[in-house]
Amino acid sequence: MDKFWTDLGEALSNEALWAEFRSGIWDTLYSTVLATLFACILGLVLGVLLVAGEEDGVRPLPGPVMSVLNFVINILRSVPFLILMLMVLPLSKLLLGTRIGTIASIPPLIIAAAPFVARLVETSLREVDKGIIEAAQSMGCSPFQIIWKVILPESLPSLTGSFTTAFITILGYGAMAGAIGGGGLGKIAINYGYNKYNYAVMLIAVIFIVILVQIFQALGTSLATRSDHRITNKAGRRKLRRNVSRQINRDKRSPGGM
Amino acid sequence: MIELKNLSKTFQTADGDFQALENISLTVRDGDIFGIVGMSGAGKSTLVRCINLLERPTSGQVLIDGLVEGEAGPMDLCRMTPAQLRQARRSISMIFQQFNLLMQRTCLKNICFPMEIAGVPADQARKRALELLELVGLPDKASAYPAQLSGGQKQRIAIARALASDPKVLLCDEATSALDPTTTRSILRLIQDINRRLGITVVVITHEMAVVEEICSHVAILDHGRLMESGTVQEVFSNPKTEEGRKLVNPDGARVARMFPSSRIIRVVFNGGSAYEPLVASLAIDCGVKANILGADTKNIDGKAFGYILLGLPEDPEQAARAMSYIRSQKDVMVEEGMDEHG
Numbered sequence A: 001m002d003k004f005w006t007d008l009g010e011a012l013s014n015e016a017l018w019a020e021f022r023s024g025i026w027d028t029l030y031s032t033v034l035a036t037l038f039a040c041i042l043g044l045v046l047g048v049l050l051v052a053g054e055e056d057g058v059r060p061l062p063g064p065v066m067s068v069l070n071f072v073i074n075i076l077r078s079v080p081f082l083i084l085m086l087m088v089l090p091l092s093k094l095l096l097g098t099r100i101g102t103i104a105s106i107p108p109l110i111i112a113a114a115p116f117v118a119r120l121v122e123t124s125l126r127e128v129d130k131g132i133i134e135a136a137q138s139m140g141c142s143p144f145q146i147i148w149k150v151i152l153p154e155s156l157p158s159l160t161g162s163f164t165t166a167f168i169t170i171l172g173y174g175a176m177a178g179a180i181g182g183g184g185l186g187k188i189a190i191n192y193g194y195n196k197y198n199y200a201v202m203l204i205a206v207i208f209i210v211i212l213v214q215i216f217q218a219l220g221t222s223l224a225t226r227s228d229h230r231i232t233n234k235a236g237r238r239k240l241r242r243n244v245s246r247q248i249n250r251d252k253r254s255p256g257g258m
Numbered sequence B: 001m002i003e004l005k006n007l008s009k010t011f012q013t014a015d016g017d018f019q020a021l022e023n024i025s026l027t028v029r030d031g032d033i034f035g036i037v038g039m040s041g042a043g044k045s046t047l048v049r050c051i052n053l054l055e056r057p058t059s060g061q062v063l064i065d066g067l068v069e070g071e072a073g074p075m076d077l078c079r080m081t082p083a084q085l086r087q088a089r090r091s092i093s094m095i096f097q098q099f100n101l102l103m104q105r106t107c108l109k110n111i112c113f114p115m116e117i118a119g120v121p122a123d124q125a126r127k128r129a130l131e132l133l134e135l136v137g138l139p140d141k142a143s144a145y146p147a148q149l150s151g152g153q154k155q156r157i158a159i160a161r162a163l164a165s166d167p168k169v170l171l172c173d174e175a176t177s178a179l180d181p182t183t184t185r186s187i188l189r190l191i192q193d194i195n196r197r198l199g200i201t202v203v204v205i206t207h208e209m210a211v212v213e214e215i216c217s218h219v220a221i222l223d224h225g226r227l228m229e230s231g232t233v234q235e236v237f238s239n240p241k242t243e244e245g246r247k248l249v250n251p252d253g254a255r256v257a258r259m260f261p262s263s264r265i266i267r268v269v270f271n272g273g274s275a276y277e278p279l280v281a282s283l284a285i286d287c288g289v290k291a292n293i294l295g296a297d298t299k300n301i302d303g304k305a306f307g308y309i310l311l312g313l314p315e316d317p318e319q320a321a322r323a324m325s326y327i328r329s330q331k332d333v334m335v336e337e338g339m340d341e342h343g
Helices: A002-013 A015-052 A063-078 A081-096 A102-126 A130-138 A143-154 A156-180 A185-195 A199-226 A234-252 B044-051 B082-089 B107-118 B122-135 B151-163 B181-198 B209-215 B233-238 B243-249 B251-259 B277-287 B317-328
Strands: B002-013 B016-028 B033-037 B059-065 B074-076 B092-096 B169-173 B201-206 B218-223 B226-232 B264-270 B292-301 B304-313 B333-336
Touching (some): A015 A063, A015 A102, A015 A185, A015 A199, A081 A156, A130 B092, A143 A156, A156 A185, A156 A199, A185 A199, B016 B226, B033 B044, B033 B181, B033 B209, B044 B059, B044 B201, B107 B122, B107 B151, B122 B151, B181 B201, B181 B209, B209 B233, B218 B233, B226 B233, B243 B251, B264 B317, B304 B317
Parallel strands (some): B092 B169, B169 B201
Antiparallel strands (some): B002 B016, B002 B059, B059 B074, B264 B304, B292 B304
């Protein structure tokens, strides 16, 4: 215990360490934001295909196409993240010329997260009332118009919640990537805590990670709640906020991973 | 004109095929308010959804004229290409029991929606939407969201949205079934007003006879997927020809017949004009027959009052026959016999 307090004292006064934290926070932020962005775009496309393409969807796709799509998503979600990351690292080498560092961790994060986001998006899109879609059909909307002008805008609040979940999950997995050469706060925590038994520094890194997660969770919840026009009063908004944050919390470390 | 020809619809379910509609043929003339009534499960909703092909008929034709540019005669919706069908649907609007408004759009944007789909320039659409808000009596709700409105207001917005594409036909699928009686009346007034002012043909699906009485000019009675009878509301309501028709028009008849199983029950219908109190009295005085009044009601059909009474005649056949011939000889009065067979 004494070691912890001396470590802590040293850490707090160590300028070089703080510089490391600063760049760690930056690395974590930009890799998470980039990976989330791409994973969400990819996941959104896949999610739309899953919902619109099913048998009674707005634009049914051939059965075999849907089977393959579902199969690939299921398989990718079944591989534990750390192993998937190792498997995908050659792709990082191919695309970015390196398999080490913060940048190199982004492609595996995208590939691991996209199928997970696809399922989240699927759930969000399915929440749209079938009657509204039918009304749009009765007005002469094309399938594309229904997706673009009805399903996506109507599910936007729920999608915002899903994307927040994705961000938080990717941030968590990005930290895990620190174990196999990724950068950021995760690397610092693992480096000091696991390799050097410096729990004080690890604790500080963890606190930073928790703060980041809390900030983005609050931001996402607030965005999702505010953008939802189904709610008109304060009590309803409070209730919705609770639900959204419960949803985000539930999926934060979903079993089976991304 | 909407013409349904030999329309059938079969659903494949886990328990085998279910025939929701069986060989339905009917014609709705331009400018009519046409009611389709039936008990729940009779296939009314399926029928109306076949008119805009939200439900594709298994066989038969849905002929509507003037929907697709460059096509003079009536076209069968079932044989249209997807693009033609989308164009046709812009002329066939629909309103729903659950309103189905876009919850994340303001009322104004909801009304703009069909015009947006059709490629109407935004400022033009906005102008038209504001006019329509005025028409449905909610000019102050432009920037409100549907969640902030009452049921009746939501249906008004839905009606405004339905009118935005300048439709020729308005389909109402149980449009008032989620509303209270007062709101129902005001929505029906609005639909009637639209029909009269804009000349839009209206098809109304409902299980409430009061709705048909209130606004329809023609009615079709549907039972277990079959068309039982159709005609003007006046014809069908004053003198239903089928058992199903009688059951719907005059649910008391069946109830009364069950309550008085032994008596001979007749239904006397007054075709407007004559008051009906004196009949029973004069029946007693002139013929010496004492009839029992089992039920009575008036219906207001197309602005004309129709009244009926259910009479229980004496069991003595001679007396009953005398009463029948006496009532038959009266002016503006129609008699139906054998109510007890329809229980």
